[in-house]
Amino acid sequence: MSANEKLLDVDHVTVSFHIGSFLAGGQLVAVNDVTFALYADKPEIYSIAGESGSGKTTLANVLLHDLEPTEGKVTFEGRDLSTLKSRRDSMQFMAKVQPVFQNPFETFSPLRRVEEYLVETAMQFGRAKNRRDAAKVADEALHQVGLSLAEVSRRYPHELSGGQIQRVSVARALIPNPRLILADEPVSMVDASLRMAIVNLFKKLRDEQKVSVIYITHDLATAYYISDRIAIMLRGVVVESGPVENVLGNPLHPYTQLLQESVPKPAATEREQWAQHIELGSTEVREYGRLGCKYAGRCPHVMDVCKTKVPPEQEVEGRTIRCFLYNDGAMPETASPVQTGNLETA
Amino acid sequence: MSLMQMEDVRAYYRTEAYGISRSVRAVDGVSLELLENEIYGVAGESSCGKTTLIKVISGTVKPPLRVESGRVDFNFGDFEVDMLKISPEDMRQNVRWKEISYVMQGSMSVLNPVRKISRTFEDIVGTHQGIPDKKAFREQMREHVMRLGLPPDVLTLYPHQLSGGMRQRVAIALATVFHPSLIIADEPTTALDVVVQRGVLHMLKDIQAESANTVLLVTHDLAVHANVADRVGIMYAGRIVEEGPTQTIFQAPRHPYTEHLINSLPVIGDKTVKKSLGGAPPNLADPPSGCRFHPRCPLAMDRCRTEMPEMIMLSERHRVACHLVEEGRA
């Protein structure tokens, strides 16, 4: 494998949905011109974060080949996903790119025992020839997430707690020995301690088995802790992306700044700042329908240009950003996140 | 003033499969008091029994869950209720929605997916007092929703047309139509992003501050408790292991489990390796002997393996169940 060979190449991907509402002109661009790549010789954890309804799951569906992009293309190990037609090709692809879904209760049918899924996955992807072996494979996978077959055996999904069932779905994804795990909110239902166990497991998979992970999350603290890079999405657009230390450590986009300061601190001493009133977005569709920057309706630094023109992608201070405050890479005075008083009379 | 007193409650799931019966001891000897005008937070790892505890408090216990022993008594001011004996009829007429509202884990459960939000409101209000004047009622609903800072057009939509955060705020709005004495919210923000989470929790706090009622907030997200709760109870394997004012729990935790929980939280700006708790979460069908935390406790002593620690009062509002604390060693 040559250096810099791409494991995954996301090239100007756009997904539009036709919707009934005319607020957005009958169209909703859920993924708006998204580009990034993961490299084969450099397994990494790439996080995608951002408000609900910002297109993260839609993008994940494209990467899983469950949804064709309206424009742009996705290549995995050199193969354009739109050329995967035969069942064999699809199965091969599916073994290498495994999903972990947002809502585990939707992954598992309420009428089937959870172990059935694990056994089935092991057989389907050729990890085991018979049920006995498959059960062993399942048990190993469950141990990696802090469970055992003995504990879940004979149980239906509703007989497990939210956290238990989510760990089962991570275990299921590990069974085919994938190269890329696409985890959509994998830890939203589990407690901090297990959350750390699961994200540490992602780190271990990256470091020891060279598995890359796309980690879609609302939990910016764990995203900071495990990721190499992060992309912040707002209404289909990646507004800021780059190394996590830059993007979350020192956010420049006003939206990333809001996100970062909204993370509640695990200390009872900073309640006041977090309790400060915030504006929530009006309806999602309205923001999607905006012509210029999608954040213009809420941004404390909004300028006229933001309302009509789409901010171009620029490299600023070790990250890629879309915001007119940083046009030409220069940071104008108005960029200061705390700005009070009137500049003219000051 | 006390709103609810729970004494030594045990609630088990009893299941029978292939002639083997087993019981999951999800709540196993919990005593707890809820006061008027407070936000009480319950934290603890997944499957430790938080939702089960809520089922007992809210009177929504149904098979295979059974309350084996204990008492749950409410004092709503003008009347008292024994939650373990109340009739379904009495519950429906006088308690549900009016005195106790329960926003369940996964907010969709209160919202009927095939009915517009306004119809769901009507259904709830209708079962209680009928709706003589529809027009006036609609106006009331609009006011209620707007007072909580929601756009009134949500009333004309179906649940699937709302974002997760909006749905959760609507669920809370529904839960507060009758100004209940107790609002129970089970993981109200776990599926939401931090900005929307902040908005939803602000709303919950504002409602509580305004009506001076009680909120029982269940979430495993300790950072949420740090910012919202007045008191916090930490559950482990079906039992409360520590309880105290939020400041105390975060600044001076005494139980090794609480300490671990607080120290293992990741924060932005810190990339040092954080260890998750060793060992597996306990199996509640066969919980560990002695202190249930002993197999995972770095400080466990011999006594911990055999003897269940009693709750010790450290101060009027701070209590903990740990042998080390009892022996003055932690």
Ligand SMILES: Nc1ncnc2c1ncn2[C@@H]1O[C@H](COP(=O)(O)OP(=O)(O)OP(=O)(O)O)[C@@H](O)[C@H]1O
């Ligand atoms: N099939 C579809 N038809 C029309 N609109 C859709 C469709 N699928 C998704 N959308 C819309 O696209 C937008 C992006 O949704 P998506 O589920 O990708 O967001 P998300 O970032 O994953 O949100 P969350 O954090 O809540 O999971 C939303 O406004 C959603 O309503």
Ligand SMILES: Nc1ncnc2c1ncn2[C@@H]1O[C@H](COP(=O)(O)OP(=O)(O)OP(=O)(O)O)[C@@H](O)[C@H]1O
């Ligand atoms: N219907 C049921 N039948 C049998 N066991 C059950 C049932 N519902 C829950 N349990 C078990 O009871 C225990 C406590 O579950 P509970 O849902 O109260 O946990 P929780 O603390 O709310 O977890 P989470 O944070 O994951 O929501 C778990 O071991 C769970 O598997």
Ligand code: SF4
């Ligand atoms: S482009 Fe304009 S509206 Fe958008 S974030 Fe930057 S300053 Fe705010």
Ligand SMILES: [Mg+2]
């Ligand atoms: Mg999603």
Ligand SMILES: [Mg+2]
């Ligand atoms: Mg629960």
